[in-house]
Amino acid sequence: MHPSLRPFLSLCLLCCLASSSCLSGAAPPKALVAPIVYDTSTSLYAVSPLGGPPFDRALLLNLDSSNLWKDCMDPLISLSTLQAVLYGSAICNSASVQTSLITGDPGYVSGCTGLPTPICSNNSCSVFVSGSSSSSPNGVLWTGTISLLSTDGAHSGPLVSVPMFAFACSDDILLNAQGALPSNAVGAAGLSRAALALPTQLARKLSIQRRFAYCLPRSSIPGNGILFFGRSPYVFPPAGDISNHLRYTPLVFNPQEADSYFVGVKYVSVNKVQLPINSTLLQLTNNPSIIINGEPAVVGGTSISSTIRYTQLESSIYDALAREFTAAATGMGLSPVGAEGVFETCFDASAAQTSGSGYAVPEITLTFQGGQGASWTFTSSNSVAVVGDGKHICLAFQRLDKFQIRSIVLGTYQQQDALLVFDIANSMLGFVPDLAGLGSHCSNFPFSTSH
Numbered sequence: 082m083h084p085s086l087r088p089f090l091s092l093c094l095l096c097c098l099a100s101s102s103c104l105s106g107a108a109p110p111k112a113l114v115a116p117i118v119y120d121t122s123t124s125l126y127a128v129s130p131l132g133g134p135p136f137d138r139a140l141l142l143n144l145d146s147s148n149l150w151k152d153c154m155d156p157l158i159s160l161s162t163l164q165a166v167l168y169g170s171a172i173c174n175s176a177s178v179q180t181s182l183i184t185g186d187p188g189y190v191s192g193c194t195g196l197p198t199p200i201c202s203n204n205s206c207s208v209f210v211s212g213s214s215s216s217s218p219n220g221v222l223w224t225g226t227i228s229l230l231s232t233d234g235a236h237s238g239p240l241v242s243v244p245m246f247a248f249a250c251s252d253d254i255l256l257n258a259q260g261a262l263p264s265n266a267v268g269a270a271g272l273s274r275a276a277l278a279l280p281t282q283l284a285r286k287l288s289i290q291r292r293f294a295y296c297l298p299r300s301s302i303p304g305n306g307i308l309f310f311g312r313s314p315y316v317f318p319p320a321g322d323i324s325n326h327l328r329y330t331p332l333v334f335n336p337q338e339a340d341s342y343f344v345g346v347k348y349v350s351v352n353k354v355q356l357p358i359n360s361t362l363l364q365l366t367n368n369p370s371i372i373i374n375g376e377p378a379v380v381g382g383t384s385i386s387s388t389i390r391y392t393q394l395e396s397s398i399y400d401a402l403a404r405e406f407t408a409a410a411t412g413m414g415l416s417p418v419g420a421e422g423v424f425e426t427c428f429d430a431s432a433a434q435t436s437g438s439g440y441a442v443p444e445i446t447l448t449f450q451g452g453q454g455a456s457w458t459f460t461s462s463n464s465v466a467v468v469g470d471g472k473h474i475c476l477a478f479q480r481l482d483k484f485q486i487r488s489i490v491l492g493t494y495q496q497q498d499a500l501l502v503f504d505i506a507n508s509m510l511g512f513v514p515d516l517a518g519l520g521s522h523c524s525n526f527p528f529s530t531s532h
């Protein structure tokens with residue numbers, strides 16, 4: 082060996098030993114991927130299994146969940162494959178959570194009778210887990226080994242093991258709550274900003290960037306979408322790397338829901354006509370008449386959801402959108418037919434023109450805050466839904482009729498075939514609104530079948 086190589090090699094050996102991604106000789110990965118599957122029965126998205134037992138079942142893709150949690154009781158997981166996380170340990174101390182559903186610090190597990198089980202083990206650390214509903218039972222923290230596929234951004238590569246990954250075991254309460262999890266899923270892959278959610282825990286353990294991205298597959302097209310962790314190109318054949326199509330807006334920090342993802346919408350428009358919306362609703366503001374944890378509630382603003390299907394709008398925003406959309410649609414020859422199923426604003430489809438892959442309908446655009454004023458125009462496949470055996474075209478947005486704390490919750494129907502990059506480290510959201518416009522789809526990422 083040439084002597085000058087020695088310092089480099091020993092340095093590299095050190096970093097390999099220091100990082101848990103120390104594969105036999107392989108360079109540590111910069112990015113990881115997992116397939117995303119749409120579940121027709123719940124309209125939720127599942128992340129494919131993250132390794133062998135006990136991680137061999139699908140998990141709900143959940144931006145609001147603060148950890149990876151799963152049912153450990155049915156089937157019962159053997160504790161010999163797990164390591165306990167004790168109350169007071171560094172991992173336990175990092176397990177606080179703060180979302181709209183749950184806020185709280187970890188707890189101390191005691192009073193377990195009989196032999197320890199995955200959900201009761203004296204001196205362990207208990208945390209909140211949540212599905213898409215507001216139920217938030219406790220789970221108990223353990224560490225185990227998960228694995229994800231490495232990627233160069235263009236293909237999936239070998240599996241990377243991540244030992245000592247902290248996750249929560251719960252019993253099957255959430256599984257019994259109808260519609261809370263995709264069919265076949267046994268827990269959730271938490272993608273929030275919390276320390277134990279996947280993006281931050283993977284970033285720390287593998288020394289990859291603290292960012293993730295997802296591309297939700299269109300429910301009408303067979304094939305998997307994709308979840309990326311770390312920094313890589315985003316290659317979707319035949320479009321190639323679509324990174325240079327990303328537009329950015331700052332992620333907005335909400336101190337009351339520090340783990341969740343908010344963006345600042347500056348205005349909403351239909352065919353470039355700006356809707357008359359009370360701008361206070363588009364900002365996060367303190368409402369002293371609602372108290373949360375002793376503080377005035379932070380209300381308004383726009384959050385991003387991975388579990389709510391159709392974008393929800395505060396009532397006056399919905400009205401403004403429906404009014405302008407109806408006026409523009411009528412001008413295009415569409416006749417309003419009133420409400421249909423879960424939608425309030427529908428049109429007779431028989432007179433509709435088609436355009437590209439969908440119907441020609443008025444264009445709805447969100448324009449975001451931030452220097453560049455990035456905007457997101459929904460394609461017709463993301464702004465309207467075809468219902469009633471193809472007879473009706475409905476505005477695929479929903480009214481928040483009772484008082485809700487948020488003004489806009491961006492739903493997954495509007496995110497289909499879009500790439501969203503959650504750059505936590507730089508507090509930015511990057512997005513490509515429409516892969517189809519680039520000649521591709523989220524389902525075009527070539528997962529190798531050999532792994």
Ligand SMILES: *[C@@H]1O[C@H](CO)[C@@H](O)[C@H](O)[C@H]1NC(C)=O
Pocket residue numbers: 191192193194195196197203
């Ligand atoms: C757990 O603690 C309780 C008292 O809080 C005790 O009765 C029980 O025996 C303990 N269980 C184990 C397995 O040590």
Ligand SMILES: *[C@@H]1O[C@H](CO)[C@@H](O)[C@H](O)[C@H]1NC(C)=O
Pocket residue numbers: 359360361362
């Ligand atoms: C805008 O909304 C805020 C918050 O709901 C309200 O206090 C204010 O009066 C509204 N302004 C107008 C002009 O309607």
